[in-house]
Amino acid sequence: MGQKERHSHSKSNCNCDKNQCGGHNNGSSFHNGGGHHRESNLNELSLPLILDKNPRDFTREDFLHLIEYLDIKQLNFHYNGLDGQLKELKIPVNSLEYADLVLAQGERIDGSSIFKGVIDTSKSDLYIVPIYRFAFLSPFEKNTLSFMCTFLDRDGGLTEASPDNVLLKAHQDFKKQTKLELNALGELEFYLLYDKETNRFPNTPQNAYHQTTPFSKKGHIINHMMKIISSLTCAVKYSHAEVGFIPEVNSIYPEINGKVAEQFEIEFLPRPIYDMGVYLNLSKWIIKNVAYLYGANVTFTPKLQEGMAGTGLHIHLELKKDGKNIMVDPKTKVLSKEARHMIVGLCSKAKSLTAFGNTVASSYMRLVPHQEAPTRICWSEQNRSALIRVPLGWGDLLSANLADLVNNSVDKNFQNKPKKEAKKEAKNKKTDKKIKEQKNSDENDNFKNNSRQTIEIRSPDGSANINLLLAGISVAIREGMSDPYAEDTANKLHVVGNIFNNEELKNSLDTLPVNCLESANVLKDDRAIYEKHGIFPTKMIDYTINKLRQEIDPTEDQKYKHSSKEEQLEIFSKVLHKDFHK
Numbered sequence: 001m002g003q004k005e006r007h008s009h010s011k012s013n014c015n016c017d018k019n020q021c022g023g024h025n026n027g028s029s030f031h032n033g034g035g036h037h038r039e040s041n042l043n044e045l046s047l048p049l050i051l052d053k054n055p056r057d058f059t060r061e062d063f064l065h066l067i068e069y070l071d072i073k074q075l076n077f078h079y080n081g082l083d084g085q086l087k088e089l090k091i092p093v094n095s096l097e098y099a100d101l102v103l104a105q106g107e108r109i110d111g112s113s114i115f116k117g118v119i120d121t122s123k124s125d126l127y128i129v130p131i132y133r134f135a136f137l138s139p140f141e142k143n144t145l146s147f148m149c150t151f152l153d154r155d156g157g158l159t160e161a162s163p164d165n166v167l168l169k170a171h172q173d174f175k176k177q178t179k180l181e182l183n184a185l186g187e188l189e190f191y192l193l194y195d196k197e198t199n200r201f202p203n204t205p206q207n208a209y210h211q212t213t214p215f216s217k218k219g220h221i222i223n224h225m226m227k228i229i230s231s232l233t234c235a236v237k238y239s240h241a242e243v244g245f246i247p248e249v250n251s252i253y254p255e256i257n258g259k260v261a262e263q264f265e266i267e268f269l270p271r272p273i274y275d276m277g278v279y280l281n282l283s284k285w286i287i288k289n290v291a292y293l294y295g296a297n298v299t300f301t302p303k304l305q306e307g308m309a310g311t312g313l314h315i316h317l318e319l320k321k322d323g324k325n326i327m328v329d330p331k332t333k334v335l336s337k338e339a340r341h342m343i344v345g346l347c348s349k350a351k352s353l354t355a356f357g358n359t360v361a362s363s364y365m366r367l368v369p370h371q372e373a374p375t376r377i378c379w380s381e382q383n384r385s386a387l388i389r390v391p392l393g394w395g396d397l398l399s400a401n402l403a404d405l406v407n408n409s410v411d412k413n414f415q416n417k418p419k420k421e422a423k424k425e426a427k428n429k430k431t432d433k434k435i436k437e438q439k440n441s442d443e444n445d446n447f448k449n450n451s452r453q454t455i456e457i458r459s460p461d462g463s464a465n466i467n468l469l470l471a472g473i474s475v476a477i478r479e480g481m482s483d484p485y486a487e488d489t490a491n492k493l494h495v496v497g498n499i500f501n502n503e504e505l506k507n508s509l510d511t512l513p514v515n516c517l518e519s520a521n522v523l524k525d526d527r528a529i530y531e532k533h534g535i536f537p538t539k540m541i542d543y544t545i546n547k548l549r550q551e552i553d554p555t556e557d558q559k560y561k562h563s564s565k566e567e568q569l570e571i572f573s574k575v576l577h578k579d580f581h582k
Contacts, residue, residue, distance in 0.1 A: 345480015
């Protein structure tokens with residue numbers, strides 16, 4: 001593998017949807033936590049670029065060549081534990097023969113320690129096996145080749161106790177039952193915490209959305225995070241500053257007390273729902289590691305401070321058939337029947353989905369009115385107070401080049417004309433030969449007659465067990481697709497406008513659980529749906545219910561209500577910050 005070959009890259013071999021690759025990032029400044037920087041070319045991290053292959057075509061032989069060519073000294077096997085955190089097994093490369101053996105057969109581990117409470121000690125031995133298409137060069141350890149892994153039992157079957165296998169089963173079952181493809185994208189929101197450095201250009205609490213430097217102080221750290229995630233997944237849509245900004249965090253925990261907290265978001269492109277589970281879990285790990293390198297802290301906890309924006313994990317979803325988005329009816333230009341069934345499935349299981357997506361006491365301090373977080377079960381277009389939001393799509397402008405509308409395809413008076421007249425003129429203007437050729441060219445096939453419409457479920461937060469949440473979402477949508485009454489239900493649950501401004505409407509809608517205990521009880525009632533077709537093992541549901549029941553919110557206790565303000569502040573801080581490292 002020569003130097004020239006190593007740096008050859010074509011979009012067809014990248015892990016991107018067709019024509020969605022924007023290339024890979026050229027470089028970044030690494031900080032090693034000790035005050036020293038080193039320049040690292042992030043192209044060096046991209047295995048599709050290095051191997052000039054689609055990740056789905058990676059082979060064991062490819063990795064053996066990499067080990068020799070890049071002088072790989074260590075293999076890291078990563079997986080997700082029941083706590084949602086990324087774990088690892090470090091394997092030294094003693095020889096090519098040993099690396100070949102491990103890459104082919106995996107390793108043996110103690111499953112009863114990894115999945116305590118779900119797997120029986122009598123069946124504790126498991127195989128941890130690398131998934132080749134989720135291989136990556138570690139951005140944090142030199143000469144290290146890493147893999148996202150899964151688990152097999154003694155007979156070579158998927159281990160039920162592994163959350164990623166629950167998601168894989170749900171993903172496969174959905175395709176089997178519906179003959180459709182389910183894609184997802186996540187919005188990873190988080191707070192970055194750091195010591196105050198200056199009083200210049202102060203940011204404003206609850207007003208930091210899309211803020212730029214010099215008001216936002218840590219954009220360079222976010223750039224670093226985004227570049228690594230983009231290089232390893234090729235699935236990043238964009239990043240930006242979010243609403244939340246806390247000038248000084250109040251906490252009983254010295255680690256975060258007095259810190260400045262800026263909220264950010266990294267949003268992804270739609271990918272198969274199983275792949276999105278891998279990318280979101282991997283990205284949370286990358287975000288934490290990059291923050292650590294810069295001497296900063298980061299949290300995905302649902303609520304960091306009372307009165308400030310909480311941290312959600314909004315999930316956008318799309319249905320595809322034969323590779324094409326079917327969320328919009330091509331004739332009526334409104335949501336398709338399939339999309340409406342999808343919404344009904346999510347609404348019908350919204351309460352029990354909180355068991356996977358809202359797993360700690362502070363989750364329910366985020367689900368309050370007027371904070372762009374849902375409390376009632378309904379759906380609406382472009383409405384952030386609804387549980388299910390149908391975001392702005394391209395509709396009649398689906399095959400239009402909007403940049404062309406803004407620039408050269410209409411006369412310069414476009415912006416001064418009535419909206420309908422301008423759209424009509426832009427749509428009917430066919431005399432410009434250049435525009436005709438552009439619309440018919442192959443380079444624009446990626447947006448021509450290919451909808452980008454999604455729907456968004458807004459209840460999950462940063463405490464979610466991502467794999468179980470996405471598996472639960474798959475199950476809920478599967479049920480909605482076969483619901484004979486879905487059309488009527490969709491009409492009943494559809495709302496217009498902010499529901500919190502309409503008391504009668506608000507009171508007519510069902511509510512989400514208000515605490516972990518309610519969530520546990522609803523999951524108990526709905527468990528048969530999730531266990532159907534063997535997707536969620538019985539012990540996984542039992543484990544989830546028990547964990548939720550252990551989450552006690554002391555602010556609901558009578559003692560809290562009769563405590564002093566100082567005592568209440570201490571109790572409240574414990575509830576909010578005990579899950580800081582989720």
